[in-house]
Amino acid sequence: MTIVLGTPGLATADEAADGKDATYYISLGDSLASGYQPDVDKDTDVAYTDQLYTQLKQRTPGLKHIRLGCTAETTESLLKGGKCDYPNAKSQLDAALKAMAQHHGKVAYVTLSVGANDILLNCVSPAGTLDGACLNSRSQTMATNLAQIAGALRKAGAKDTQFVGSTYYNPFLATWLLGAAGQQAAKESAPLLEAANTGITQVYKSTGFKVADLPGTFSSNDFTTQVNVPGAGEVPANVAKICQLTWACTKKDPHPNAEGHKVIAGAFAAELARNDAPAASATPTPTPSESATNDAPAAGATPTPTPSESATPEPGKDTGANDPKTNGDLAETGASSSAPVVAGAGLAVVAAGAAAIYFARRRRTVEES
Numbered sequence: 219m220t221i222v223l224g225t226p227g228l229a230t231a232d233e234a235a236d237g238k239d240a241t242y243y244i245s246l247g248d249s250l251a252s253g254y255q256p257d258v259d260k261d262t263d264v265a266y267t268d269q270l271y272t273q274l275k276q277r278t279p280g281l282k283h284i285r286l287g288c289t290a291e292t293t294e295s296l297l298k299g300g301k302c303d304y305p306n307a308k309s310q311l312d313a314a315l316k317a318m319a320q321h322h323g324k325v326a327y328v329t330l331s332v333g334a335n336d337i338l339l340n341c342v343s344p345a346g347t348l349d350g351a352c353l354n355s356r357s358q359t360m361a362t363n364l365a366q367i368a369g370a371l372r373k374a375g376a377k378d379t380q381f382v383g384s385t386y387y388n389p390f391l392a393t394w395l396l397g398a399a400g401q402q403a404a405k406e407s408a409p410l411l412e413a414a415n416t417g418i419t420q421v422y423k424s425t426g427f428k429v430a431d432l433p434g435t436f437s438s439n440d441f442t443t444q445v446n447v448p449g450a451g452e453v454p455a456n457v458a459k460i461c462q463l464t465w466a467c468t469k470k471d472p473h474p475n476a477e478g479h480k481v482i483a484g485a486f487a488a489e490l491a492r493n494d495a496p497a498a499s500a501t502p503t504p505t506p507s508e509s510a511t512n513d514a515p516a517a518g519a520t521p522t523p524t525p526s527e528s529a530t531p532e533p534g535k536d537t538g539a540n541d542p543k544t545n546g547d548l549a550e551t552g553a554s555s556s557a558p559v560v561a562g563a564g565l566a567v568v569a570a571g572a573a574a575i576y577f578a579r580r581r582r583t584v585e586e587s
Contacts, residue, residue, distance in 0.1 A: 242321050243271055244284040244314055246296065246371075247331035249473060250384070250482065251287025256471040261289055264476040267329065269483035274490070278326060284317050286310050292335045293363030311367055318374040328371055329486055330383040330427070333418065336360040357414070361421055368425040382489045383422040383429060384482070385415035387436035389464055389472030394457040395450055404457065408439055428492065430485040436463060 245251050245267035253265025271283040288295075288302035288310055295301040299309035307313035318325050336359070341352035372381055390407040393400035415433055422429050433439065436459045443455035450461070461467035463478030474482060 239280050240321075241278055241281050241324050241326045242284055242317070243274055243281055243327040243329075244317060244325055245271075245287055245329045246310055246314055246367075247287045247329070248291040248333075248335055249287075249289040250331040250479075251285075251329070252289045253287070253479065254289045254473055255475070256465050256469050256473060261287075264479050266331075266474075266479040266482035266486065269480055270329065270486050273483065273487050274327060281326065284314075286313055287331075290335060290339070291332055292339065293332055293360050293367060294336070296332055296367060297363055311370060315370060315374050318371070323376045325375060325379050327490060328375065328379060328381045329430075330368065330371070330381075332367070333360050333364055334386055336363075357417070361417055364418070364421045365425060368422055368427050372426045380490050381425075381427040382486050383418070383427045384486070385418050385429060385432050386411070387432045387460070387464075387474075388438040388456070389460055389466040391438065391454075391457050391460045392464075392466035392470075392472070394453060395461075395467060405441065408441070408456075411438065428489040430482070430489050432482060432485060435481055435485045436460065 247267075249261070251265060251267050252261040253263060253268065254260070255262050255264065265287065267283070267285060267287060271281070275281045286304070291301050291310060296310045299307075299312070302310065304310060304313040307316055314328075318328075336356050340356055368381070368383060375381065388407055388411045390411075391404045393407075394404040411433065419429050437443075437456045438459075440455040444452045445455050445458035447453050447458050447461055450457075450467075453461075463481055464474050465471040
């Protein structure tokens with residue numbers, strides 16, 4: 219079952235029914251976590267978080283899912299709020315920390331995917347070009363925010379809680395199909411994304427998170443192996459994977475499709491199956507901000523808000539309006555025009571030209587609709 223933030227009365231009855239054996243999986247993040255699909259222009263339950271939950275529940279009977287993902291979320295809005303509404307919580311992080319305090323010692327898994335929107339919602343111009351100075355500034359701010367988020371979550375967990383964050387695959391590879399200029403842009407994007415993901419990995423590991431390697435899972439750096447793609451001919455394996463696992467080659471939208479979410483879920487599951495959880499740095503930099511941690515009640519305190527059960531929609535079903543107060547499944551959020559693409563302390567600039575224009579067109583189309 220999926221857990222969302224609801225009323226104290228429901229939580230009391232829920233916990234009484236579950237007894238002491240109840241355990242929880244909390245998922246946080248952007249449109250990857252919320253399962254946005256451009257074909258229906260809404261969040262759906264094909265999200266990797268839902269598919270991962272199904273896998274985890276098989277080995278952890280009684281596991282419940284607190285699903286907090288918010289389409290178009292940035293690291294700043296995840297910290298401070300503003301994109302989605304969470305009853306009795308000011309932000310997605312605040313909601314997660316309160317849920318972790320509510321169920322202290324019973325949260326088995328926490329996953330996080332956030333950071334891409336920091337770049338693409340701010341640094342793509344109306345003309346479809348990427349602002350290098352903006353990218354440099356935003357990447358540093360994003361890294362600072364991500365460290366605060368991950369650090370606050372890690373501090374709120376129990377010693378047995380497993381934490382996994384993700385790096386990002388490279389949807390700019392889809393520009394390979396645009397001809398010589400697109401192929402050059404795709405090649406130039408690879409080392410930049412690799413540097414970005416190195417930064418993300420460093421932040422996560424410094425705070426005790428494991429890391430789901432999405433670039434590796436999507437073969438993002440394999441330009442050597444050639445694969446035949448119907449309608450496109452022979453293309454590098456990384457381009458073929460982007461076309462197979464995302465909407466980038468069909469709808470010029472970089473979000474993963476249902477198969478892509480399945481692959482992402484597998485990457486998270488593989489990390490959760492590992493026993494060698496990285497130790498948090500003794501002095502992670504930057505440390506979690508007080509604003510991110512002080513709102514979480516201490517264990518044993520009266521919890522607000524508290525989870526309540528809700529029905530899980532049929533697999534692949536459009537979940538409709540995203541309002542936890544009426545729907546019970548998703549945080550309130552509109553359709554996303556953002557892309558789970560790039561983030562990280564190592565990001566200096568993303569491939570410009572054809573790559574930037576490719577996704578900027580999609581962004582403007584959605585914003586105008």
